[in-house]
Amino acid sequence: MLEATSRYIAEEKVFHGFIPRIMGTRFDILLAGVSSALGESCWALTVTELQRLDKILNRFDATSEVSRLNGNAFKKPFAVSREFWDILNDCKKYHQMTSGIFDVTLKDFSLVKFHEETKSVSFSISDLSLDFGGYAKGYALEKIKGILKKQNIGHAFINFGNSSIMGIGKHPYGNGWKVNINNPFHPEKVLGEFTLKNAVLTTSGNTPDYTEHIIHPFSGKRNNEKKCICVITNNACDGEVLSTSLIASHQDKQKIITKFEPAKIIEYKFVN
Amino acid sequence: MSNKNNKNTVDLSLRQFIKDLGCVTGGAALLGTMPWLQSFTPAAAEEIKKEKARVALIGTGSRGLYHIHNLFLIPHAEIVALCDDYAPNLKAAAELVPKARTYTDYRKLLEAKDIDGVIISSPLNWHAPMVLDSLAAGKHVFCEKAMADSFQACKDIYDAYQETDKVLYFCMQRMFDEKYIKGMQMIHSGLIGEVVGCRMHWFRNHNWRRPVPSPELERKINWRLYWESSQGLMTELASHQLEVCNWATGLNPQSVMGMGDIVYWKDGREVYDSVSLVYRYSNHVKITYESLISNKFNGMEDEILGKEGTMHLASGVYYMEDEKIGKSGIEQLLNQIGNKVFTAIPAAGPSWRPETRKEYQAHNILKGKFDVNDGFSMIGVDNDGSDAILDAFCQACITGEKGKDIVEEAYSATTQCLLGNQAMAERREIFFPEEYKIPYMKF
Numbered sequence: 001m002l003e004a005t006s007r008y009i010a011e012e013k014v015f016h017g018f019i020p021r022i023m024g025t026r027f028d029i030l031l032a033g034v035s036s037a038l039g040e041s042c043w044a045l046t047v048t049e050l051q052r053l054d055k056i057l058n059r060f061d062a063t064s065e066v067s068r069l070n071g072n073a074f075k076k077p078f079a080v081s082r083e084f085w086d087i088l089n090d091c092k093k094y095h096q097m098t099s100g101i102f103d104v105t106l107k108d109f110s111l112v113k114f115h116e117e118t119k120s121v122s123f124s125i126s127d128l129s130l131d132f133g134g135y136a137k138g139y140a141l142e143k144i145k146g147i148l149k150k151q152n153i154g155h156a157f158i159n160f161g162n163s164s165i166m167g168i169g170k171h172p173y174g175n176g177w178k179v180n181i182n183n184p185f186h187p188e189k190v191l192g193e194f195t196l197k198n199a200v201l202t203t204s205g206n207t208p209d210y211t212e213h214i215i216h217p218f219s220g221k222r223n224n225e226k227k228c229i230c231v232i233t234n235n236a237c238d239g240e241v242l243s244t245s246l247i248a249s250h251q252d253k254q255k256i257i258t259k260f261e262p263a264k265i266i267e268y269k270f271v272n
Numbered sequence: 273m274s275n276k277n278n279k280n281t282v283d284l285s286l287r288q289f290i291k292d293l294g295c296v297t298g299g300a301a302l303l304g305t306m307p308w309l310q311s312f313t314p315a316a317a318e319e320i321k322k323e324k325a326r327v328a329l330i331g332t333g334s335r336g337l338y339h340i341h342n343l344f345l346i347p348h349a350e351i352v353a354l355c356d357d358y359a360p361n362l363k364a365a366a367e368l369v370p371k372a373r374t375y376t377d378y379r380k381l382l383e384a385k386d387i388d389g390v391i392i393s394s395p396l397n398w399h400a401p402m403v404l405d406s407l408a409a410g411k412h413v414f415c416e417k418a419m420a421d422s423f424q425a426c427k428d429i430y431d432a433y434q435e436t437d438k439v440l441y442f443c444m445q446r447m448f449d450e451k452y453i454k455g456m457q458m459i460h461s462g463l464i465g466e467v468v469g470c471r472m473h474w475f476r477n478h479n480w481r482r483p484v485p486s487p488e489l490e491r492k493i494n495w496r497l498y499w500e501s502s503q504g505l506m507t508e509l510a511s512h513q514l515e516v517c518n519w520a521t522g523l524n525p526q527s528v529m530g531m532g533d534i535v536y537w538k539d540g541r542e543v544y545d546s547v548s549l550v551y552r553y554s555n556h557v558k559i560t561y562e563s564l565i566s567n568k569f570n571g572m573e574d575e576i577l578g579k580e581g582t583m584h585l586a587s588g589v590y591y592m593e594d595e596k597i598g599k600s601g602i603e604q605l606l607n608q609i610g611n612k613v614f615t616a617i618p619a620a621g622p623s624w625r626p627e628t629r630k631e632y633q634a635h636n637i638l639k640g641k642f643d644v645n646d647g648f649s650m651i652g653v654d655n656d657g658s659d660a661i662l663d664a665f666c667q668a669c670i671t672g673e674k675g676k677d678i679v680e681e682a683y684s685a686t687t688q689c690l691l692g693n694q695a696m697a698e699r700r701e702i703f704f705p706e707e708y709k710i711p712y713m714k715f
Contacts (some may be wrong), residue, residue, distance in 0.1 A: 003463050007639050012609050016602060019634075020592065025623060028602040032609070159601060163623040171605075174614030179601065181620040193616045205622040212393075228622055 004047045006034040012172060014041025022050050023058055023136050023163030029144070032155035032172050042151045049143050057136040061127065069121060070129040076195040077113075077120035085119045088112075090237070091135060097259040098245040099252055104130045134204075136238030141200060145236070163203045163243075165197025165235060181230055183270055189270050194232060202231045202239035204247040205268075215228055232264040239263070286660045287314045288482045289450050293457065300459045301675040307676035308447055309327040316671075319378075320348050325669035326386055327414075328353035330402055331393035332365035334651045335416060337543075339391055340368050342659040357379045358492065360485075378402055382409035384625065389439070391405050391662070391671040392416060395495035396502050400425035407432050412439040412672075414665040418507035419679075419686035423708045424545040426690075430683050430710060439668040441675050442659065443680035446512055449657030451588040451644075452519075455637045461521050465579025467521050470559040470665070474505070474515035474647050477568035479537050480545070496542035503632075504532075504543030505563040506689035514551070514692075515685035516574045516585060517559045524713045525551035525559060525686050525691075527703045536566035549692045552668065554715050561692070569633035572647025583637075587644055680712035 006017040015031040015040075029046060031039050047220065065084050072078045080088065094102045095109045103109045103142040125155045132139075148156055148168060155169030157177045167177030176197035183189040184205065194201050205228025229247045233239035238260055239248045245256055246265065278510035292315055294303045303309060329336050332601045333355055356362040366374050382390070382405060389412035392402050400420040406413045418443055420426045431438050459467065482493050484568040492523040495501035495595055496508060518524055530549030537545045543568060551559040581592040601619030608615060628638045645653045652658050661678075668675060687708055695702040704715065 003458050003461060005639070009606065009610070016606060016610055018602070030605060066292070072714065099329055157602075157605065159619050161623050162619055162621045171614050172609055173612050178614065178622045180616040180618040182618050183620050187618075194620070201620050203620050207543035230620065236657055259341060 006040070006043050010036065014172070015043065015166065017043040017046065019047065019050065019201045022052055023140065023161075024060065024133070025137075025163075026158040026179070027161070030157040031153055032169070033146075034153060034156075036165040038076065038151065038153065042147060042153055045145055045147050045151070050140060053140050053143065054080070054134065057132045059131055063187070064209035065141055066130055068131065072122055073123040074126045074128070077119055077122040078114050079120040082119070084118075085121075087135075087139065088114070088121060090139075090169060094135075094237075097141060098249075098256050099243065099246040101249045101252075101256065102241045104132055104135065106131055111122045129139075134239050134244035135237065138200070138202065138236035138238070141166050141236035164200060164236060164240065165196065165202075166200045168198055172199060181228075181268075183268075184228065185226060185270055192228070192230070192266060196200075196232070198235040199232050199234060200239045202236070203235070204229050226270040228268050230268070234261065282595070285316055286448065286450060290453070291374050293453070302460055305460060306453060308664075309453065310676070311667070311671070311673055312448075312660070316667060318346075320667055323670045324348055324350040325354045325666040326350050326374075327391055327669065328355065328381055328384070328389075328393045329365065329386045329668065330355045330381065330400075330406075330497065331360045331416075332356040333358070333393060336361070336391070336393040337365060337368065338652045338658070339393060339662060340365060340425075342662050343391075343666075346663045347657070347668060348664050349663075352380055352386055353384060358576065360562070366535045368530055369442055379405060382406055382411060388412055389414060389665065391665075394415070396421045396507055397495075398502060400429055403425055403429050404432055405438065407438050409435050410438065411671045412665070414441040414443065414662065416443050417682060417686070418442075418511040418689055419682045421501075421503055421507070421690075423658065423687060423690055423705065426683055426686055427708055430679065433679050437672070439665065440679050441665040441668070441676050442678060443642055443658060443661060444512065444678060444682050444685070445584075445657035445661050446516055446662035447657065447678065447681065449521075449655075451637050452516065452574075452585050452657070453587045455583050455588070455590070456519055458590065458637065459576060459578065459583055463581060464576065464583055465580030465591075466576065467557060467576055468521065469557055469577035470517040471558060471577065472510070472573070473515065473562040473575075474509045474572045475512065475563065475568050475570045476565045476648055478565060478648070478650070479539065481539075482563055482652070494541075495538050498545055499542045501694055503689060505547050506692050507686065508560055509563055509687050510547070510692065511682075512687045513561065513574050514559065514688045515681055517551070517576075518684055518688075519681070520559060520576045520583075521553055521555075522714060523553045523555070523557075524704065524715050525688060526554050526715050527701050528688070528695045529701045530561075530692055530696045531699070532693070535564070544696065547692070547696060549695065551692070560653055564657050568648065570644065582632075585637075586647070588637045589634045590637060591634060607680045677712070680710065682711060684713050 004019045008015050013033050015034050017029045019027040058064045063156040067076050074211050091104045111128050113122045158166040165179055170176050178195050180193050181191045183191055230241050231239050231243040234238055246253055290309050294300050345353055351369045353373045354365045357376050362374055390406045392415040399415055399669050403413050403415050419531045430569050450597055482488050484493050491498055528549055528551045532544035532547040535546040548563045549561045572586055576583040583590045601617035604617045
């Protein structure tokens, strides 16, 4: 992780914390209506929590739990931590809810074997690895939501790499938190505006310099359509999974959506 | 010296800053790599607030006067004596500190019993004799950089320091500059990745001269321009910057090559007005050092290149490699709140990925406002650490606590400057001489 920084703006009672790189992206949190001390203590808990989760879920860190699992689960069942076990089961649940579209193996989730008694996991083939790219930020946001609740912080805005934005309570001068989504291919063009109040906006899609990263798990085909999907949910994990699944899926979108709690879903297609 | 009214608070703020740095996660360990700062705390200032370090200035030229102004703002310092062998300089200082005794011979000053510490701001060739005599006279010593004008003189001072219980400081002010402290902490915590290069430069467009009232005073007043009294741009400017490179890499260069010439100021001076050198560390990382005083376009910068980013310590700014420019919207949101406005911020979009570089974005090392040295002043600037290191010295005059690593850093930096001059004089790659390696230096 890179240096975390923070500042407090006393006149507005606003605390801002920033991490330039964590879980492969950057993290910003704004706490409104807090004292400096409360902001600092909440920020310290948040940084610690993100570092902890990064150590579980970041596959680019060779020492993380997921990396160790990826490297060892084919040889023999790999015993995982209680939390990671729950995460894997959560991903299994989402796999079923999305008719198999949401898949942390990006290949075939049935190749992941769960051993309940030993809380261990094994892979049926050697060429398998788990990637929590479409899940981890949502999971982390839910954890941070828990921290904020415990600290009695009622108003916060969190931007986790632009694709996951959570608004809790309200802006000091508004009734929620307003964000725009801009066309990634033409950043000056505003596609839409959302007001978040105790909700999460999750966006999936391609960008000009990051295309074809969305893979359909059944066909293995890369999706290079110029589109993005915005999902507003109460639960950040639901948002991650829904947006990831809907961008990858060609059919059965409605079938997937009905499995989730009501969510606002908007799809944008770009001609250019 | 423009903002002297707030110097005290600036000074206390550095102490607080250091205390705060030690409080962040991992901060204590990182501060442990800067042991000279450990005693520079608000608590230490509180402890000595009723006491005074009785100090004397040896050398009251422009830099001596600069220190006097800083001393006025250090509550635990009292100037008791002044010495200079150039009457106009002594007079200028005496006007500032009328109650201080005046001397024209520093040896006489050293005989005074009511002096705890001396502050030496003399031409470079006088550093070694004055430092050695002062230590021998039982005084604590603060001396301008560079350490001395030859390897042997540096070694003599270093050896004397090993034997004495007196405090010795050299004015390596970057060691007390918040930008550098925080920046180094960031470098050592891995922010810019592995250090792969150092690019240091100092450009001015000035003849580096002082006005001379009569010709026989030329060498006395313009001592910087002659080899008998100066080691030129290397000791006067590069010494600070080479120290920064060693601080960042944790190493000392093994060898150096370079060229030095008088390109423009062909006015009878001896020292180069243009130097270009390459220093090489054992891990093959190189310092490229350049100083030219007939063009100021590039100003002064201490640039540390890392695999993941670049640190501009003099400007207090860093840049990350492969960072896509794209606002998180937070700045806009903060501005909005400041203006009591509620509108949408452009934040949402597909995942922001740091791997897709477009341009470099500047990030400040420090929060809030801070001072940046453009490098053009020949005397010194505000809040560049010079006041804080002097404050720390005055504290040490009272407590008797030696400043950790300061002499060693000055020794390492100065000897590298001298090595550079030798390389330029001999036009070949020069390796650091074994006999002048001290245990502190890692090659």
